[in-house]
Amino acid sequence: MIQPLTEEQRFQLVPGPEGLIETQQLAVSIGPQHPSTHGVFRMDCVLDGEVVVKLRPVMGYLHRNHEQLAEKMAWLGSMPYTDRLDYLNSMANNWAYALAVEKLAGIKVPERAEYIRVIMAELTRLLNHASVIGFMLQDLGAWGTPLLYAFREREKILDLFECVSGSRMMCNYFRFGGLRVDMDEKALGMARDVVAKFPKFLDEFEQLLTENEVVLARCQKVGILPKELAINGSITGPMARASGVEYDVRKVDKYGVYGRFDFRVPVGAVGDVYDRYMIRVLEMREAIKILQQALRDIPAGPHVAPEVKVRNFKVPEGDGYARTESPKGELGFYLVSDKTGKQPYRYHVRPPSFINLTTLEDMCLGHKVADVVIILGSVDIVLGEVDR
Amino acid sequence: MEAIEKIKEQVVAAVPGAQIEIIPSTPAAQQPALLVDREHCFAVAKFLKEDPRFQMDCCSCVTGVDYLASGFIEVVYHLYSMALKQGPVILKVRAPRELGQCSVPSLTPLWRGGEFQEREAYDLYGVKFEGHPDLRRILMWDEFTDHPMRKDYTPPLDYEWEPTAHDETLARARAQEGIVPPSALVEADKAKKK
Numbered sequence: 001m002i003q004p005l006t007e008e009q010r011f012q013l014v015p016g017p018e019g020l021i022e023t024q025q026l027a028v029s030i031g032p033q034h035p036s037t038h039g040v041f042r043m044d045c046v047l048d049g050e051v052v053v054k055l056r057p058v059m060g061y062l063h064r065n066h067e068q069l070a071e072k073m074a075w076l077g078s079m080p081y082t083d084r085l086d087y088l089n090s091m092a093n094n095w096a097y098a099l100a101v102e103k104l105a106g107i108k109v110p111e112r113a114e115y116i117r118v119i120m121a122e123l124t125r126l127l128n129h130a131s132v133i134g135f136m137l138q139d140l141g142a143w144g145t146p147l148l149y150a151f152r153e154r155e156k157i158l159d160l161f162e163c164v165s166g167s168r169m170m171c172n173y174f175r176f177g178g179l180r181v182d183m184d185e186k187a188l189g190m191a192r193d194v195v196a197k198f199p200k201f202l203d204e205f206e207q208l209l210t211e212n213e214v215v216l217a218r219c220q221k222v223g224i225l226p227k228e229l230a231i232n233g234s235i236t237g238p239m240a241r242a243s244g245v246e247y248d249v250r251k252v253d254k255y256g257v258y259g260r261f262d263f264r265v266p267v268g269a270v271g272d273v274y275d276r277y278m279i280r281v282l283e284m285r286e287a288i289k290i291l292q293q294a295l296r297d298i299p300a301g302p303h304v305a306p307e308v309k310v311r312n313f314k315v316p317e318g319d320g321y322a323r324t325e326s327p328k329g330e331l332g333f334y335l336v337s338d339k340t341g342k343q344p345y346r347y348h349v350r351p352p353s354f355i356n357l358t359t360l361e362d363m364c365l366g367h368k369v370a371d372v373v374i375i376l377g378s379v380d381i382v383l384g385e386v387d388r
Numbered sequence: 389m390e391a392i393e394k395i396k397e398q399v400v401a402a403v404p405g406a407q408i409e410i411i412p413s414t415p416a417a418q419q420p421a422l423l424v425d426r427e428h429c430f431a432v433a434k435f436l437k438e439d440p441r442f443q444m445d446c447c448s449c450v451t452g453v454d455y456l457a458s459g460f461i462e463v464v465y466h467l468y469s470m471a472l473k474q475g476p477v478i479l480k481v482r483a484p485r486e487l488g489q490c491s492v493p494s495l496t497p498l499w500r501g502g503e504f505q506e507r508e509a510y511d512l513y514g515v516k517f518e519g520h521p522d523l524r525r526i527l528m529w530d531e532f533t534d535h536p537m538r539k540d541y542t543p544p545l546d547y548e549w550e551p552t553a554h555d556e557t558l559a560r561a562r563a564q565e566g567i568v569p570p571s572a573l574v575e576a577d578k579a580k581k582k
Contacts (some may be wrong), residue, residue, distance in 0.1 A: 060527040067512075068537055107415025231445050231470050231477075234501025247470050318414030321449065321466055321476065332449055334464065337414065350449040350466075358504050387527060 001329055025053060028369075032061050036139050036373040039383030043360075043372065050368045055361045061356075062387035070347040075101055075313055076176065078347065083170040085349060086385040089128050090159070091120040092326040094174035099255060100322035100333035101176050105315045107308055112301040113178035114257045118294045119191060120164075120173065121324075122287040126198060127157045128327035129238075129280040129287075130205075132380045136277065137209065139377035140218055146209065153201050159189045176313065178304025188295065195291045202284055210281070219274035223363040223375035226271060233359040236352055237329025239379060242279045243271035249325035260297075261290045276378040314341040328352040349388060353381040392420040395442075395477060402435045403428055411480060421464070421478035429481045430493045430519075436467060436477055437498055443469045444477055447499035450506055452513035454485070456539040461485055461513055463492050466503075483515060485538075491516035494523075512537035 021132035031042035040061035046054035066085065082097045083090035095117055102109065109117075133149030158168040164187045165173040165180065173180055183191075209215050225235065230243040240247060248265040250258040266282035268275030315337040323332035329352025336346035356379050364372045396408050399422070406428035413419040436444040439522035444467035453462045460482045467476035481492045496502045505516045507526040514535035518522055525532065532551050534541060 060525075060529065063527040065536060103417045104414050114496075229500070232500045233503075234446055234448055234499065236448075245470060247473070252473050300399075316414045316416070318412065318417060319464075320413055320417030321478070322418050323448070330448065332466075334449060334451055334466070336453055346451075346453045348449075348451040350451075355501060355504060358500060 023049070029156075030369075030372070031058075037376065038135065038381055039386075040334050040377075041381065041383055041386065043376070045369070045372070047369065050370075052364050052367055052369065052372055055372070057360050059357075059383070059386050062383045064388070067347050067349065068386040071344055074343050075315060076310065078344075079154070079174065079331060080170065080172040081166060083172055084384055085351065085388065086326065086328060086331075086353070086382045088131060088382060089124045089170060090169060090171045091124045091173060092128075092324065092331065094171065095121055095256075096322065096324040096326060096331040097333050098174040098176055099324060100320065100335050101315065102361060103322045104318065104320040104335055104337060105176070105238070107177045107305055108303045109178055109256075110163040110276075110305055111257075111299050113297040113303050113305075115294050116179055116183050116303065117174070117256055118258065118261070119183075119291060119298075120161075120171075122291045122294070123157050123160065123191065125287045125327045126156050126194075126284055126291075128380075130154060130201075130285050132377075133205070133209070133277060133280055136273075136374060136377040137215075139373045140215065142214075144206075148207060149201075153198065154244035156190075156194050156197075158184065160187060163187050163190060168324070175304055175308070177308035178302070180304075182303040188298070191291070192295055195288055198288055202281065202288075206281060210278070215277075216274070218371075218374060219277060219378075220272055221270070222273045222367060222371050223339050223378065225363050229359055229362060232353050233362075235329070235357045235359060236356070237325070237327070237380075238276060238279045239329065239356050241266060242268035244268055249323055249330055253323065255322075255324060258290075261293050272372055273320060275310050276380075295324075312342075316341060319346070319379045323350070326352060328382070328385070329356055349385075351385040351388060352378060353379070354386045354388075357381060357386065392422070396422060398439075398441070399432055399435060403431045406432055408432070419476065419478060421480045423480045423482065426481055426483065426492055429479070430495065430498075433465070433479060433495050433498055436479075442477065443471045444475065446470050447495060447501045448476070450495075450502050450509060452509040452515050452537070454513060454537065454539045456485070459485055459516055461490055461527075463509060463515055465495060469532065487514050490514055491518055493518050494520035496520050511535070514538065 026047045028045050028047055029042060030045060031037040032040040042058040044056040044058055045052050081092040085093045112296055113290055130150040130153055135149035137146035161171050162168045165171040225243045227244045230240045244267055246265060246267045251265055263286045266278050266279050273385050317337055319336040321332055321334045323330050331352055332350035334348040335344050339343040363375050390401050392410055400406060400408060400453045407425040409423040411423050436442045446468045447465055448468050449466040451464050463481045465479040467477045467481055483490045483492050492515060494506055496506055497519060506520055509515050510517060511525045512535055
């Protein structure tokens, strides 16, 4: 039984080495149900007062062995499952998987399909970056308003996705050698409408946020990621570019028809949370440029390569890796086909948001707990992809 | 990027004693890989990272593949150069499937980007990465004992045990000691009443 403290003991201060009150470090587990972790993600932190001295990401709460599921079904069978990886950007995930299979099997995609793929991927980028900035502001304490502004625009793009593919978020739109259905004039009109109105929204968004005093105070010089560490830690996408790594898979690999479009790759200077915000805004402006060119140049023709079989589709024996610039970073698929060729022998996803978490501890050390939340928000993770 | 034969020549010249083999890809993908022996894997990777002709500063993708019929597990590294914008150079290392011997040298000391990915390969395939600073499970829970992505992995029987068992599940349940499916109980009950 525990003896109750006497009155004297209760008010006695424990003297430390220098005569001060003795302090101790505190281990705090943030998550997995915490709303600012964007899903079921946990951070095991050690805090000294409010300052983070150690942080270990813990994941796996949403693990469903996506890779093993894909290895047990035909090649096309896992296309709908790729939607569920990064559930904000199902079109971008579809493309990465389709690209990998096309690379292995040597399938050529018709022109019109390539243009529609670019349109879909860039619309996805607009949707993702707008929502991420909204979520980041939510983490900063601006509850709801910026997020709803972003979601208002996202809704228009989701309506377009529904018109094209029949589903708003789980689109399952891409097929090997093309697309499931063609994009009709009505959908193209909707896309033109979105592209025409998006810059106005972006101006308004920037007017509210870019030089906002609170945003500047909370985001600048917070969570700095040095360029060398970004490269060494395999950080990709907007995060790497904010740290000054001039690398964009669209420019380097020129997959699809990206070689034909005129666009710039914005690069940050400091690599803090504010740079990551700014890079996303600039990338949205570049995405609009690409969309305008793609919608102007889109040719007529078939939407899928006619020689590709839907049933009994086979891939020659061997392995291959294909990567795309998804809104979160480099999304790659490593596939191995065996002798039968009917289903993947090995199916591996290189998830950008999982690997971008590698340097989370380095970015958070020395910052307050409240800053950890926005640093994680600026990494832009989706747990469906982190845990797979 | 240079042809794979030239890369092999340069690597062999720089790392004496390294046994390197070229593994072809599919005819369309054209991504041949370098199969390196376990002893020289780290030295070869270090050479590719530091040599000015390659400058493979980014280890983009790390994964394991279980070749059950051939009896080995292959670890695949995709290296890219962000400085020279070239790649990939694909490194493959093979280790025997037996859990005690299944180990390869870790490349995380060279590239931080391998940290979580090697942990994932350890978790799902049981490959022990020698020299990894923090080799723990990452996706499965800590108490889990098996490596679920291995091709010979069978999930424990009691996970998905259907109360209204069909033939196959019924047979599995009967095979497992001490479990009597409810449908069997109902049948036994009926037999008693008769």
